[in-house]
Amino acid sequence: MADTEEKSGARRERRRNVDRSASTRAQILDATIRALTQFGFGAVTNNLVAELAGVSRGAMMHHFPTRIDLLVATVEYAYSNLTAYRVAQLEKAKPGMPRFRAIIDLAFDTARMPEGLAVSEVRTGCRSDPELGDAVTPLMTHISADYGKFLGRHVREAGLEPTLDMRGMTATATMAARALAIDSFSHPNPVLIDNMLYALKVQRERIIADQLGPEHAMTAEQIKADCQKASKRRRW
Amino acid sequence: MADTEEKSGARRERRRNVDRSASTRAQILDATIRALTQFGFGAVTNNLVAELAGVSRGAMMHHFPTRIDLLVATVEYAYSNLTAYRVAQLEKAKPGMPRFRAIIDLAFDTARMPEGLAVSEVRTGCRSDPELGDAVTPLMTHISADYGKFLGRHVREAGLEPTLDMRGMTATATMAARALAIDSFSHPNPVLIDNMLYALKVQRERIIADQLGPEHAMTAEQIKADCQKASKRRRW
DNA sequence: GACAATACCGGCTATCCGGCTTGTTTTTAG
DNA sequence: CTAAAAACAAGCCGGATAGCCGGTATTGTC
Numbered sequence: 001m002a003d004t005e006e007k008s009g010a011r012r013e014r015r016r017n018v019d020r021s022a023s024t025r026a027q028i029l030d031a032t033i034r035a036l037t038q039f040g041f042g043a044v045t046n047n048l049v050a051e052l053a054g055v056s057r058g059a060m061m062h063h064f065p066t067r068i069d070l071l072v073a074t075v076e077y078a079y080s081n082l083t084a085y086r087v088a089q090l091e092k093a094k095p096g097m098p099r100f101r102a103i104i105d106l107a108f109d110t111a112r113m114p115e116g117l118a119v120s121e122v123r124t125g126c127r128s129d130p131e132l133g134d135a136v137t138p139l140m141t142h143i144s145a146d147y148g149k150f151l152g153r154h155v156r157e158a159g160l161e162p163t164l165d166m167r168g169m170t171a172t173a174t175m176a177a178r179a180l181a182i183d184s185f186s187h188p189n190p191v192l193i194d195n196m197l198y199a200l201k202v203q204r205e206r207i208i209a210d211q212l213g214p215e216h217a218m219t220a221e222q223i224k225a226d227c228q229k230a231s232k233r234r235r236w
Numbered sequence: 237m238a239d240t241e242e243k244s245g246a247r248r249e250r251r252r253n254v255d256r257s258a259s260t261r262a263q264i265l266d267a268t269i270r271a272l273t274q275f276g277f278g279a280v281t282n283n284l285v286a287e288l289a290g291v292s293r294g295a296m297m298h299h300f301p302t303r304i305d306l307l308v309a310t311v312e313y314a315y316s317n318l319t320a321y322r323v324a325q326l327e328k329a330k331p332g333m334p335r336f337r338a339i340i341d342l343a344f345d346t347a348r349m350p351e352g353l354a355v356s357e358v359r360t361g362c363r364s365d366p367e368l369g370d371a372v373t374p375l376m377t378h379i380s381a382d383y384g385k386f387l388g389r390h391v392r393e394a395g396l397e398p399t400l401d402m403r404g405m406t407a408t409a410t411m412a413a414r415a416l417a418i419d420s421f422s423h424p425n426p427v428l429i430d431n432m433l434y435a436l437k438v439q440r441e442r443i444i445a446d447q448l449g450p451e452h453a454m455t456a457e458q459i460k461a462d463c464q465k466a467s468k469r470r471r472w
Numbered sequence: 473g474a475c476a477a478t479a480c481c482g483g484c485t486a487t488c489c490g491g492c493t494t495g496t497t498t499t500t501a502g
Numbered sequence: 503c504t505a506a507a508a509a510c511a512a513g514c515c516g517g518a519t520a521g522c523c524g525g526t527a528t529t530g531t532c
Contacts, residue, residue, distance in 0.1 A: 039363070039364060040360070040361070040363030040364035041278065041364060042277065042278050042361060042363075042364030042365065043363075043364040043365070044364075121360075121363075123419070124276070124357075124360050124418055125276070125278060126422070127275070127276030127278075127279075127418070127421065127422060128275060128276035128277060128278030128279040128280075129278065129279070133422060137422060137423070140422075140423065141423065144423070164431055164434055164435070165431075165434060165435045165438050166435075167431045167435075168431035168432045168433070168434050168435025168436070168438075169435045169439075171412075171428050171431055171432050171435075172408060172409075172412045172432045172435055172436060173408075175411070175412040175415040175416050175419070175432070176407075176408045176411040176412040176415065178415045179411040179412065179414045179415035180411050182359075182360055182363070183359070183411070185363065186362070186363060186369060186373060186376075187373070187376065187377060187380070192407050195400055195403045195404035195407055196404045196407050196408045196411070197404070198400050198401060198404050199400070199401045199402075199403075199404025199405045199407075199408055199439070200404070200408060202401050202404075202439075203405075203435070203438075203439045203442075206439075206442060
């Protein structure tokens with residue numbers, strides 16, 4: 001964020017070490033996320049990150065002794081940002097069914113966000129680096145489990161059951177969103193996105209109708225309207 | 237495949253240049269696919285490929301002057317193998333509806349095959365290398381379009397229409413299979429796969445019922461039986 | 473059999489990356 | 503006020519990589 005001196009007379013605002021540390025750390029982590037998003041895992045070098053962060057390589061070295069430390073910290077940071085974003089977004093929808101219904105669009109949005117792409121990049125990139133893989137796998141496992149709980153909670157809060165097809169549908173949406181997000185960066189295909197979201201929402205409403213009765217599900221027209229609204233709001 | 241001398245007396249079977257070329261080329265391309273699958277895009281170096289192929293670096297240089305040439309050729313080779321495999325597998329099912337129904341499982345299978353993983357690795361990896369991206373993008377676009385036609389053809393041959401939800405469902409299945417395949421290599425989760433396939437098949441049958449009437453769709457029990465059969469046949 | 477073309481070999485180098493190390497500035501503790 | 507500690511800066515080095523090149527062996531053509 002906009003830092004450095006903004007105080008009037010004081011040529012240098014005295015900053016405590018903890019603040020300096022936190023600020024530099026955040027700059028570096030944000031730069032790493034940006035680098036992963038824009039250039040992909042393979043192009044993320046210490047040099048590039050330091051440059052993007054506006055920080056010397058020595059400072060990076062100080063905060064993240066190894067590249068692995070940097071990437072692990074970045075994934076943690078990115079996922080906590082994502083979680084906060086999800087909570088904030090879902091709070092805009094009324095609890096229960098509306099909030100549950102917001103999840104599919106949210107999955108595709110978060111997958112396209114810099115933080116989401118960063119996590120995906122590391123996830124696939126760590127296949128090329130066993131050491132990084134060892135360091136990141138427990139974290140990824142935790143993330144998957146955590147997201148699974150998140151899904152289950154909202155399913156139940158909507159008065160629904162996490163049946164086989166419900167789990168399958170949410171998992172499919174998550175995976176598809178991930179693959180599409182990376183793809184769309186080099187081969188954007190808005191029609192594809194619209195179709196996928198429509199199909200997933202049809203399936204979602206079908207499951208709702210199965211569990212609670214047709215009167216709780218959206219009609220085909222409502223689904224299409226919902227999709228059009230989401231399509232217009234989407235900026236990619 | 238098993239090459240080299242198998243002739244009895246002749247200490248050196250005279251091989252024509254075209255054969256030597258083709259053989260070496262195939263060895264290198266196969267090795268590249270293996271390398272991409274096992275070690276991931278980032279770890280695929282010329283050295284590694286040459287070693288896996290049992291070929292000198294000079295020979296590689298001769299056939300593929302640059303790394304980009306190698307990867308582009310590998311993607312072409314892998315996709316043509318995939319196409320051949322798809323055709324061969326689908327011919328085992330009766331034309332029409334059974335053949336159409338085989339596509340979802342096939343998508344997940346091919347995504348997990350070395351050839352499928354290789355294509356996915358290059359697809360994501362080229363984000364880190366603009367030059368490679370430029371070289372590979374038209375190919376990827378063609379592949380996507382070609383696969384789209386393949387899907388459309390089988391939809392129609394089953395007497396179905398490529399409606400919005402049909403397109404969305406197939407696209408979702410394709411994307412999800414891709415993400416799952418890479419994921420499953422480091423975080424295998426058989427339950428997830430089963431759930432996703434089940435949900436997709438439920439959706440598929442629902443679309444069939446919508447278009448042709450419920451009597452053409454499988455029952456819930458049939459779907460589950462089909463999934464169990466696929467789950468047992470699957471070796472990952 | 474002579475010459476050309478192709479397949480193949482492996483050392484060389486410029487470049488870049490990650491990590492180390494030494495030096496400088498700012499903050500904090502006594 | 504002083505000394506230690508922490509934050510920051512940046513030059514350096516071993517290692518690895520992609521591409522290049524001179525040279526050899528095999529195959530094709532006349």
